[in-house]
Structures are given as C-alpha cells and as structure tokens.
Amino acid sequence: MDGILKEAGIQDDIPVPLSGEVRSRIETAIEEAIAAGAYLATRQYHVALAGNISVRVTPDLLICTRHGADKEFLTRDDFVLCNSLGQKMGGAGKPTSELNMHRAAYDSRPDIHAVIHSHPPAATAFAATGTPLDELQLPEMLVLLGPVAMVPYATPGSSDLARELTTLLPGRDAFLLQNHGTLTLGRTVRQAALRMDLLEQKARLTLMVKQMGKPFVLPAASREALLDFREPMANWGCEPFPSKPK
Numbered sequence: 632m633d634g635i636l637k638e639a640g641i642q643d644d645i646p647v648p649l650s651g652e653v654r655s656r657i658e659t660a661i662e663e664a665i666a667a668g669a670y671l672a673t674r675q676y677h678v679a680l681a682g683n684i685s686v687r688v689t690p691d692l693l694i695c696t697r698h699g700a701d702k703e704f705l706t707r708d709d710f711v712l713c714n715s716l717g718q719k720m721g722g723a724g725k726p727t728s729e730l731n732m733h734r735a736a737y738d739s740r741p742d743i744h745a746v747i748h749s750h751p752p753a754a755t756a757f758a759a760t761g762t763p764l765d766e767l768q769l770p771e772m773l774v775l776l777g778p779v780a781m782v783p784y785a786t787p788g789s790s791d792l793a794r795e796l797t798t799l800l801p802g803r804d805a806f807l808l809q810n811h812g813t814l815t816l817g818r819t820v821r822q823a824a825l826r827m828d829l830l831e832q833k834a835r836l837t838l839m840v841k842q843m844g845k846p847f848v849l850p851a852a853s854r855e856a857l858l859d860f861r862e863p864m865a866n867w868g869c870e871p872f873p874s875k876p877k
C-alpha cells in the first residue's frame with residue numbers, strides 16, 4: 632500500500648497521518664496522472680516539459696506534477712502532495728508553478744477532481760490571437776466539452792491568473808488562456824484529458840470550417856435539445872485509461 636508513496640518520497644515527511652484509504656487514492660491518482668501525461672504528450676500537447684496535471688484526492692489534499700517534470704515520461708518521483716492552501720505536504724521537488732490556477736478550479740468546483748493545463752497547438756493559436764472558440768456546433772462538442780471560455784491574459788502562475796479564471800469557472804470545463812495555452816477540468820483525470828482532445832479537435836475543425844465558409848449555426852431548439860444531454864452524460868470518459876498490453 633505504501634509503495635508508490637514511499638518511492639515518491641511522499642511517505643516520509645507528511646505532517647499528518649494518512650488513512651489507508653487516502654493512501655490508496657493517492658496511489659491511484661498518481662497512476663492515472665502518469666497515464667494522462669503520456670497520453671497528452673504523444674499528442675504534442677506538452678512539448679518541452681510544458682503543462683501540468685493535478686488530481687484532488689480528498690477535499691483538502693491534491694497531487695500535482697512537480698515543476699519541470701517531463702509529462703511524457705512521468706515517474707512516481709514527479710508528484711508532489713499539497714493541501715488545499717497550496718502548502719507542500721510531501722514529495723520531492725517544487726509543485727507546478729501553476730498550482731494557484733489548479734487550486735482556483737478546485738475551490739470553485741467541488742464536482743471536479745482533475746485539472747490539466749496544456750499547450751495544444753491549434754487551440755493555443757486561438758488563445759494567442761484572442762479568437763473565441765465557440766462557433767463550431769457539433770453534438771460532441773456541445774455535450775461532452777461544453778462552452779469554451781477565454782481567460783484574459785495574466786502572468787502564468789500568478790494569483791491574478793487564478794482570479795481571472797475563477798469568475799469563468801461556473802458551468803465550464805474548458806478554457807483558452809489568452810496568449811498562453813489551455814485548461815480542462817474533469818471528474819477524473821482521464822475525463823479532463825479527453826476534454827483536452829476535444830478542445831484541440833474543436834480548434835482544428837474550426838480552422839478547416841473557416842477555410843470552407845461560414846459554420847452552420849444550429850437552431851436554438853437543436854442546441855437546447857443537445858444541452859439536455861450534458862447532465863446525463865456527466866460521467867462520460869471517467870473510466871481509468873486502458874492499460875497497454877504488456
């Protein structure tokens with residue numbers, strides 16, 4: 632049970648005792664975050680060590696990637712345990728510099744348990760030009776990804792950026808960070824990763840559609856009918872990543 636925590640160095644210096652259940656949740660969260668890192672990096676969303684991943688394991692504890700970790704090749708040493716105030720509770724290295732942004736998401740959204748920040752190229756191009764990403768109206772995008780908000784630019788890692796994000800968090804799971812990158816939320820880390828895929832796909836398709844003409848706008852009744860599926864589909868993509876055949 633203590634294997635991953637010990638290997639991660641999280642075991643030795645935790646100031647509060649953790650129950651077996653919490654330790655087990657931390658282990659599962661680290662395994663899922665390692666899988667998410669490889670999934671996202673092979674899609675070129677996390678080049679040059681960029682991006683960060685966190686998972687909330689209890690109302691007061693989260694694990695996050697350490698600053699400078701290579702998301703494609705994450706190991707158990709690449710995670711830091713923090714409390715909800717952002718104080719480090721265990722693990723080697725410094726927490727991601729974007730911890731404020733992750734904490735803002737958890738503070739405002741008790742329903743989500745994973746946050747991913749990436750730089751997928753097409754979606755980041757929309758962020759870099761301040762171009763909203765809300766014209767494409769495909770059923771999957773409306774139901775599974777939902778509305779995409781543009782978070783005004785603030786210095787990465789700053790509390791200003793966390794503040795800008797906070798006002799946009801209710802009812803949204805996907806964000807363009809102006810002149811920076813993207814952010815997705817999920818009930819699980821896999822759901823957040825799949826939303827990152829949908830966000831990048833939406834950006835690529837929007838570019839194609841704009842080259843071909845004007846996107847067709849669905850009638851309001853059709854959009855409303857699709858939005859009715861959002862709540863029943865809330866657990867879409869929450870299963871763990873399938874393990875690779877050995």
Ligand SMILES: [Zn+2]
Nearest residue numbers: 682787811812
């Ligand atoms: Zn970034």
